[in-house]
Amino acid sequence: MEKIQSLELKNISKSFPGVKALSDVSFSAYPGKVCGIVGVNGAGKSTMMNILGGLLQPDEGGKILINGREVMIENPKAATELGIAFIQQEIQVFDTMHVYENVLAADFDKWRKGKNSLVLDRKAMKKEVQKHLDALGSNIDVDAPVYSLTVGEKQLLQIARALSEGGQILLFDEPTSSLSDNEIARLFEIINKLKAQGYIIFYISHFLDEIFSLCDNVIVLRDGKKTGDALISDIDKEKLVGMMLGHMVEGNARSGVRAQSEVVLKAEHISGVRLPKDISFELHKGEILGVWGLLGSGRSELFNAMLGIDKMMGGRIYYRENGRLEEISQKKLYPHIGYLTEGRHYDGLFLDMSIKSNITSSDIGRFASKFLGTLNTKKEAVESRSLMKQVNVKATDENMIVSKLSGGNQQKVIIAKWFLKDPDILFMDEPTKGVDIGAKAEIQNLIFEKSEKGMSFVIISSELEEIMSLCDRIIVVYEGRLVGEVSKADFSKDSLMKGIVSQEEKHAD
Ligand SMILES: Nc1ncnc2c1ncn2[C@@H]1O[C@H](COP(=O)(O)OP(=O)(O)OP(=O)(O)O)[C@@H](O)[C@H]1O
Ligand SMILES: [Mg+2]
Structure with a gap:
């Protein structure tokens, strides 16, 4: 070439x-x-x-x-x-194959032992892949199965693949x-x-x-x-x-600390299979609570264990209903909550369905006729159009198939879906991932508006600026444990990192 x-x-x-x-x-x-x-x-x-x-x-x-x-x-x-090599927006790897197979997946023919041999020269393949990984300064094991890698490592595989293909x-x-921050720093170096x-x-x-x-x-x-x-x-x-x-974008930080309102949700000693470990917190009505921690600290696992996506190994959940805070099962909690997960292509969207069907999926019963079980598609269209306008989805109309939307607009559809359900409590894991700065400000404003009306939020964000401008209070998680809590008046990078740093020092001792 x-x-x-x-x-x-x-x-x-x-x-x-x-x-x-x-x-x-x-x-x-x-x-x-x-x-x-x-x-x-x-x-x-x-x-x-x-x-x-x-x-x-x-x-x-x-x-x-x-x-x-x-x-x-x-x-x-x-x-x-x-x-020309493309490292795409949604990471493309073969999850069940080994690292070296992934890197060379485009052209296995080249690695046959003889011209018509059915046997691949795996030793030579591994050597070739090792060479590229070394050049990238990575210590990923060429024999590891790809599903065991972190997102950052999978991305590195794609870069190695790009280089090996010339x-x-x-x-x-x-x-x-x-x-994660470390992975970003390494990517920039590369x-x-x-x-x-x-x-x-x-x-x-x-x-x-x-x-x-x-x-x-x-x-x-x-x-x-x-x-x-x-x-x-x-x-x-x-x-x-x-x-x-x-x-220009309008500033939107919510000023001042909010008056304390009643507790709507209480999590007590929540433990998962591996993470989290014994986490307790309270959530107030209309509060926006942030969960901060490093990548892999067990933030998403906390949501997954609490909300029954993964097995909850220990702990209790209390929810306020009829004026009293009472223990509640995960199943009985579902009608009152929404959960925007981290993986929009994995479990956030029906990719082959319309924007409309995706938005109404969070509360489909509301659109069904009681007697016939048919859907009122007109009502679906009207409500999804109004939500698309609220969160500013750019699309031809509500019937457009979600996979044809740009990445950021797909994310906005997920937000619209949960706003349609209008739950008492909304759990959000990286809500503005891939959303542009203008729309980010608009979504933050919508979250503020909803919280003024009494909706409570628990939000994970890896973006320091976002979590500080959005939240009223932030809890800090490290290796699955709660290591700190910071209220709005004390928000700063240092105060958020304090709990984490002190734990890391303990490790070093
Ligand atoms: N296959 C398709 N069919 C119909 N429309 C499409 C298709 N692919 C992209 N579009 C439209 O083309 C426009 C540009 O999309 P594109 O994905 O290039 O945006 P982007 O700048 O990458 O946005 P983002 O920051 O959200 O990723 C969007 O309106 C999108 O809906
Ligand atoms: Mg894009």
Whole structure:
């Protein structure tokens, strides 16, 4: 494969039924540079990358040139052959295969012991994969089954796969949205290393700090059009946000500490199979309670054990009903709660169904006729349309299939689904994952509004800024145990990390 010196995109457009995802976008990229791509949910970022990766074809009239020559990227295989590798928004791995098999999955033929042999030279395969993992500074075991890896490690596999296939143009679509701070730091190291080695790198993110620390230049998309193309050194965050939104974001922090109201939910000594260990907390009416901790600290496991997704090995739950706080079974708690889980593709959505059916799924009984058991689809349409408007889902209409929405808009559908049920208590695990900064502010405002009306929230967020601006009180979890509680007046990075740091010091002793 010849060395790629330049990549040019000229007048790229892409229409879907009812949407123009890209219109007449042109830009260029060069070796040794990281090019950021930013824009609000549905702006066309992933579509652009899907075209480069051969997953979508641009409309007539557009051209892609490599080293000045026009190329056709008819499918992902053609992209690979041209040296383009795509690390997608939703991580793509074969969960039941081994690490080394995953990395080389695209071309097993190459590793047959003889031309027509049915036997793979697994020793040589492992050696090859080890080489790439070493180069990335990773100590993942080539023999490990992939399901045992963390999200960050799975992502590293995708990078190793890209390199082993000879990728020279690397596309990263929101790579940090499920990574821990350490994993993010390591990813940045790797990207910087690849940049120094002369790779052409595209980097999509909603975290503008990442764009400023990693990229050399940035392309801004809005409604499928290019609204900005600048060197990072020539712009600041405000300017960038202006290009993305066409206006500025309004501040929305809820000020002051809220008056204490009655306790609506009490969790006592909650323990799971492995995590959590003996966690107790109280939740007040209208309160927004945050759960903070490092990745793997057992935050999601706390929700899963409490709400019966995993087995609860010990503990009791109390819920206020008819003016009294009384012990309640998980099953009896369900009508009063909602649970927005972390994995939108895994258990958050019916991907092949419409936006409407997804939104109404949280309380479908409300739309069923009592006698006939049929659905009142008109009512479904009206209510889901109104919720789509509230959370600002960008789609042609409520009948659009959810898998065709952009990542951030899929997340908004899940939020709409739980707002439709309007439960007393809403548990949310990373509610704004993949949501753009404008919509994030809108969703936070909706959470404030709901809480003013008496809905209570328990929220996990790995984003420090978000959890501090959103919550009234935060509990801190470390290795499955409760190690701290901080109230609004004392919120700071230090106060949240205090419990965690002191535990880590104990470990070190
Ligand atoms: N297969 C498809 N069929 C119909 N519409 C589609 C399809 N794929 C994307 N779209 C639409 O194209 C637009 C751009 O989507 P795209 O996924 O590129 O957005 P994005 O900038 O990546 O957003 P996000 O930040 O939410 O990931 C959206 O309106 C989306 O609904
Ligand atoms: Mg996207």
